[in-house]
Amino acid sequence: MKHINIKDLALELNLSVSTVSKALNDSYEISEETKNRVLETAARLNYVPNPYASSLRGRKSKNIGVVIPEVADSFFSLAINGIESVAKTKGYHVLICLTHESFENERTILKEFQGGRVDGVLLSVSTETTQCDHINDLIANGLPLVFFDRACDEVETAKITTDDFESAYKATTHLIQQKADRIAFLSISKSLSISNKRLEGYLKALEDHDIKADQKYIIDCSNDAEQNYLLIKKLLQQKNKPNGIIASVEKLTTPIYTACKDLEMKVPEELKIVCFSNLEIATILNPSLTTITQPAFEMGKMAATLLFKALENRNFSLVKEDFMIQSALVVRDSSG
Amino acid sequence: MKHINIKDLALELNLSVSTVSKALNDSYEISEETKNRVLETAARLNYVPNPYASSLRGRKSKNIGVVIPEVADSFFSLAINGIESVAKTKGYHVLICLTHESFENERTILKEFQGGRVDGVLLSVSTETTQCDHINDLIANGLPLVFFDRACDEVETAKITTDDFESAYKATTHLIQQKADRIAFLSISKSLSISNKRLEGYLKALEDHDIKADQKYIIDCSNDAEQNYLLIKKLLQQKNKPNGIIASVEKLTTPIYTACKDLEMKVPEELKIVCFSNLEIATILNPSLTTITQPAFEMGKMAATLLFKALENRNFSLVKEDFMIQSALVVRDSSG
DNA sequence: AGCAATTACGAAAACGGTTTCGTAAATAAA
């Protein structure tokens, strides 16, 4: 079965290519009768237009690029669903690109996007990203970009974030109220703004409750699960070990619980735990995990909606603006 | 900043478009000196070729389509990583499309692919998929397709699966050896071949150990979490309730554990649990979850490798063949 | 030196659509 193009279709119909094209696009220039004939024959011959040919002429790809560190993370997979739900209504496709937390990958991907592969970009930067020239280049090239969750402050565009400062503040205060006074904070990156804001919220809560922050309770985790496990274990073995812990990222849940089990620490009696996490299974952990749950689906949806606003209105441009959606502190047994 | 195309580049260099194109593609027809000049200027002007123009002319998109039910599932997200790892080495992009377990979505996506958006397809069918005309159409249209995990037996092409029958058999046998004699099986679909094979493995194991299968222990779950929870709860409340349970899909983990907790059933004493699951957090559930873990990354990698073999060799064609990789039964406390 | 082969480039066609513009026929307005 040969693939059928618009020329074949026109030939079959004894019409010109342009008429067929207009009929397929429901142009006012074409009579109802002809439109129906064309549509019918197109269906019969199983004609599917080549999107790249359309892109080329129309100078738009009908694709948006979604650049994220990882797909095996419930925040991102839920956000993808949110993004996809709006892209679908707009007739757009979603091109998901993974950086695997590598700056070099991120740069390469954004560079490629400048060739016209996508019409706009949603980005959550990698942990390695400390400078944003590659992002500014993209924008200078005319591609609208909206950050979601992990943003770069130096870039003049909109971002959808959650109240990282406040939720870390809330979580810390919650632990303090639960009588924890040596609270550790597990960070994922020194450069990521969300990580820093969460850290600041944590520090502010300590300060407001007259607890002195201690550098030894602030741990920089890496992208390596085994190494994180060792770091956490070490943290929990030192003298004056923490009796509270706040993990700023979901993937630390497993090493934390594993370390507690291996060290036979009682949760929440000896150690109270809060994680930034969207894991559905938080409820069935034992003890069930207190989480700060981000509105992942909503954030994806909102980011995409904003991006489309920029794509559809040529005179609407994305300015530096922070759309903040609240996360929820869901108290469960691990901090009881 | 205007976007630069090959014509601008040629103008800047005082060369013809064709020469520039050949230089960029490292053609033997172009002198080293010219190549260097072109490369240099291209970098300076930040030239990025339009992939769609190349696609159009070259009649290939350098994209492969990955069609899966859901991305928020650890099997699929890991498989994506496997697929991506090989696509990257081939200079291909991965277009991920989600069916959300809807047959209609699946059909629409595959239909669209026939327009040339992708050069080949990796597919894991939706639970609703009972007939395969849409898949056969795609293949008849010249697009190579490889199944992974969830396949359609009626389609003449290769598939990468795991030993669903054997692993269900092993899991069931394991539960029997742990003294369970009323073992329930939770299915996700009556039509999905993997679901049926797992069911058969379960039934065979019962038979081989002289346990009579009982229809009331075989539950068809849906795509709705709340409903599944109710089904499971009902299962665990009937008289002669099961003392063993095998869940054929990861997303049933939460409702099972939740139901056990709500009904105050002791695991594993009163109920032994095994799940088909790739969840990392299986280890930190309490009790830790015995799983049948599929080689998700490997399967993605293998499926992609096979697809590229078909893409690269015009005379290699995908025949009906089942590449089976073994899953591992990882015994943990929930079946102890 | 004379001819063939090679080297290095350019012109133009092609990929599959969309869009602009031109126009014959039909209809409306004068």
Next chain:
DNA sequence: TTTATTTACGAAACCGTTTTCGTAATTGCT
């Protein structure tokens, strides 16, 4: 009836590449 407008279509340009083919200029061979 004559002129203006509308309707319905076709020819051709165009989007940004790659590729085929043609050809001067250089090199190699005898």
